Amino acid sequence: MNEVVVTLISARTIEQGIGLEIGKTSEQYQNSVSVIELNPSDFESLEISEGETVEVESDYGSVLVKCRSSQDVPKGRAFMPYGPWANKLFSSSTRCSGMPQLKGIKVRVKAAKGLKMPSIVELIDELRRL
Amino acid sequence: MADLIIKNGYVYDPLNGVDGEKYEIHISKGKIVDEVDRRDAKIIDASNMVVMPGGVDLHSHIAGSKINIGRAMRPEDHRKDVMPRTSLTRAGVGYSCPSTFFTGYRYAQMGYTTVFEPAMPPLSARHVHEELNDIPIIDKGAFTLMGNNYFVLKYVKSKDLNMLKGFMAWLLKATRGYAVKIVNPGGVENWKWGKNVGGLDDLVYNFEVTPREIITSLAKVNEELGLPHTIHLHCNNLGVPGNWETTIESIKSVESIKPSEGRTRVVHVVHCQFNALDGENWVKLKSGACKIAKYVNEHNHVTIDLGQVIFTDTTTMTGDGPWQFRLHNLTGNKWVNSDVEMEAGAGVVPYTFRKENPANAIQWAIGLELALMVHDPWKISMTTDHPNGGPFLYYPKVISWLMSRKARTDTMLELNRSCIKKTGLAGIYREYDFNEIAIITRAAPSMLLGLKNKGHLGVGADGDVSIFNVNPTDWKPSMYRDVENAFSRAAFTIKKGEIVTKNGEIAANPLGKTFWVDAKVSEKIESDVLEDLRSEFKRIYTVSLNNYPVQDAYLPLSESVEIQTGRCLS
Amino acid sequence: MEVFLKPKVKPLIPVEAEVLTPDRFAGMKLSEIEGLPVYVGNRVEKLSDYFELEGSISEKPADQQITILGDASRIKYIGYGMTAGRILVEGGAGMHLGSHMSGGEIVVKGNASDWAGAEMSGGLISILGNTGDLLGSAYRGSREGMTGGCIIVKGNAGIESGIFMRRGTIVVEGEIGSFAGAHMNGGAIFIFGKASRGVGAEMRGNGSMIVCFKGVDSLLPTFIYNTIYKPNFMRIYLKFLFNTLKIDKAGEYFETPFKRYVGDAAVGGDGEIFIAET
């Protein structure tokens, strides 16, 4: 199966800001943050179409999100808005600073055709089962 | 609250001419009264003790953005002194940048009941007041920074003293400030381009005014307005060897200004030690104290406070941005700079005064020399410019140095002898008595601030009293450690008729009030100023004019001094 | 004389036990030591709630050994501020091991957590396993990190080891995390494993030296290459490590040439980084 290894950056976006002010359980919020953006060349190598689900995996966890291609993202890098989806990929280690590293971690992205992205309610249920 | 009688103590109340007499102090409803009903009164036996009005500190950085930067940037400082919470008191940490509750408790433990924060940037006045509200027990107030304010510079440039007057009145009210503070006039504005001024006649960029013009204009209007305190001046060239000349020149510049009714003074020079340096550079540094003292002795329009140096690790913080940059470069210590748009700046740099550092030793001597060489203690207020010269916790030590030549000598013996020779301290035999201590820590600062009900124990004064466990009749200067101990932990501190500390322990935790000045100007001036503010504010500020003044919510307990100004400028 | 502490439980909330020093124990009765306070969350509990104690107590700290028979990885401040004597931890040790110590010796057979030897001024800490971050460092805000003494780590060390170091010696036989010796202003760090990114960052000088025997992940561009040579003092240092501190690996480098870099130029520093040329 096709897979790319990229450096993931997470950050704020306007859509995420607008969405969270409507509410964390709103469609707008969920849509705004459950996405990964890749450089078109990396995107193409996955052989998927715009908005299709991919599995993103780091050393600390994995998550299913939809995938888009973006000219703004350099090759070998990826972008995700802050939120519960991205946070499944980060380590809680802060190296004695209090701050976990939320930018610049290595992740593997692979196509996950047919798999469904979890909703916020499903993410919560998953946590409840812990 | 029960009435209070303090009996058998030796009372020092210089404003009322009481010098160690044994008589009773009666307090009812928070005020000193002639006599209360003995049957219902709580009686404090102050036998063999000193009774004084509650201490008044007119210059101590206790609240606002600067001290808070100091707190935030110096976690290592707080480890030295901690106060766990009790059922009565909140937790706190010291040392040079103490937390707010800690500040209130420690001042009260030393018998202080009134303290003024001397540098409030108008734009962050709300911050100052929020912190003042979290300083328990003591009464307090804050001085508004004006010496580098855009509107001040503009009106000084246009020589429109009416507008200046209106603006000063407006700004004091908008910030709920108590006095006009000037820090390195012009120099802080120039610092916003990375520069400074070197003397009274340097030009301020873009405004074409000089520090001299700023000082004299503000002083003149200050007196015209009849503000309770004179201008509170941090001179140019602070910390620069040879700066005594600038200091005297600054004081001279306001010599001819007519003081407000009932007083002779028109300027208070703050932490004078830092501005009394003689010599061409740090290596050739010597004391300029005698020159300053000579001038102060010969003139009645100036008062000073000490800015006494303590040998310890402390944190320097001033509104003088360029000086703090200089200090950062001298020491290599960490440096926070914080410029405030249109009006002020600030810098914070940790600093350790060391006995083995020749310059520090000379600075230490200068503070004491000033106090001892100025003949009239009414011209002196005791400060360490907390925390610049050292934390206020060391006031008892300063008292012991002033009261005991032996205390001074014991410290001098630990210093480099050649340094002491660059000062006149070793040749000074004067020793303060309890009355003079009461003057420089209570009566004088309170008088200089125009606080009618503070600093004395006459009928009608606030019921703020401190009682120290030292017997003045058999105390000798050689026993300086006793006096240091006594003033470190007051036997009793009484605030507004309530016992707030007993044997150095906190006994009650009331909230003190905040003083501010409500100076009225004519409606015409007021509306002219407002119109000018409206036309300029949006272009140059990032906060709207309506959101700028401090709202009443920030002064839950306050006392405004209302001033009607009769005199007009011609 | 030796006193043995056998851990009773593995605490969920870390136990702050700065009482675990020969200084505190010396001259006390065993029953008194059992009653010494430890801080667990917001409660004050007794040392005996967490350890079974037996053994003998000396009059002077210098004659006292404290041996913890097991894992103490949730016990903080072991050896805090100690001036003399010896502590042996058979298992791991929690945060702040030997912080502010000025004398004596601590040996940890397992791993030690973060801030081991922080702001220490004297004595010897040997950690046979790995250690966490900020080894021999300054606490946040302080610019006086380690001011004396010696720390030896047989395993790996974490990030910002020796930050704001002023004097003393740190030896790491394994790998070391990024920004080792940042803000260093005196002292020496020997790294026998691979050094990571940022080694010596903002190093000021004052004789400070970092020696990397297995190369550096990426040396900062602000360390300026100077020369390659076999410094005499390095030989003396290595002999000291080999003979006195029993660092066997030091023996492999007696004849090795070193590349010398000076920096950190970003702060106008004249500290030295030596990288073994093997």
Added chain:
Amino acid sequence: MEVFSDVVCPFCGCLCDDLEITVENNKIIKTKNSCAISLSKFMHHEDNRLNYPTVDGRRTDLVEAINESAKILASAKRPLIYGLSSTECEAINRSIELAELIGGVIDSTASVCHGPTIITEQSIGLIKSTLGEIKNRADLIIFWGSNPTESHLRHLTRYSMFPTGLFTPEGRKNRFIVAVDVRKTKLSRIVDLFLEIEPNKDFELISALRAIVRGVKIEAEQVSGIPINILKELAERMKKARFGVVFYGLGLTQSEMGDMNVNAAVGLVSDLNHHTKFVILPMRGHFNVAGANTVSSWLSGYPFAIDYSRGYSRYNPGEFTAVDLLERKEADAALIIASDPVAHFPASAVEHLTKIPLITIDQKVNMTTLLSRIVIPAATVGIEADGTAYRMDGIPIRLKKIIEPSEGILPDSEILKMMIDKIRVLKGGY
């Protein structure tokens, strides 16, 4: 219908105070001068609200919710209080009093945004100014790892790129603007110089700049993906600026070794003051995250990461920060105020939150409220409650109350006060 002017926006650290909000029948019907996110905040503040307190998912009244919370917090051995940055200062003040009272650990969201900035301020300092100084004077502006076009939407127009000021009469034309980032952004398209650098390589790049500013010759041909000659030009430009500023964001603080990145940036700016005027400002996110650090500093001495377990405050990021406390599974109860750590913490820190009694005070349903044992609804600060907030540059501004909250919904500060009073009773007045 009533129009409120000079309303302060309680969303981001810009704390814009020129909004006009139109209210009719206690409902907001229009906003003026709002950015897109601010608009969303004001117009949707009633969406997805928590309407009543719950205990174990069961609807209850405020008193019971407070009593239950008090029981949990008063008996906890290692309680954690977290959040604070999206409420006003009185509530922050109360939170710290509460932490003191229960001997807990208290931390704000600052630890996961500009904690590294604070750590740097403590190690080498910070050279800052208020935003008006930038508007009035700056002729060189560098955005480093920060992107106001997504996070601080009016920053460019009010404070940095476009406004005219006292000594910047031509606004944008008086300024040279640089952006440094690891990807292209809306900002990167409107600046004069964009440097696209390698992720996690900020420190090296800034160090090189510092060395160049000092006149040291760097041997490398490129650093962090940027050719050395471009760095030389930038260094020259910085030295020659009349008034320069670096605005930096989470691109520095949340990358690998954020504290060292900020350290380098502040060091660079400090050095530049030997040549000209230069300042550096963190782009603080939440509207009162600066307030959380400010209030906490004056009460406890420390800006974040505080432990009151010994009755007085102690400080140690990494030890007393929320993520670390949860990662080490230390906390045995948590009170979350105006924050959503379940959505914003890495997964393994979140895991422990699901295992301990969790109490949340918030306005809206969020991931944390959905997992909390006790949920207490609160009024929206800056809309339904007033109070102080500190702008990203430390300027305190008073937030306005423009409409009444629903009946029975109290501001955070009052809820916290009730909790404190109850816990005092439970502790026998101590």
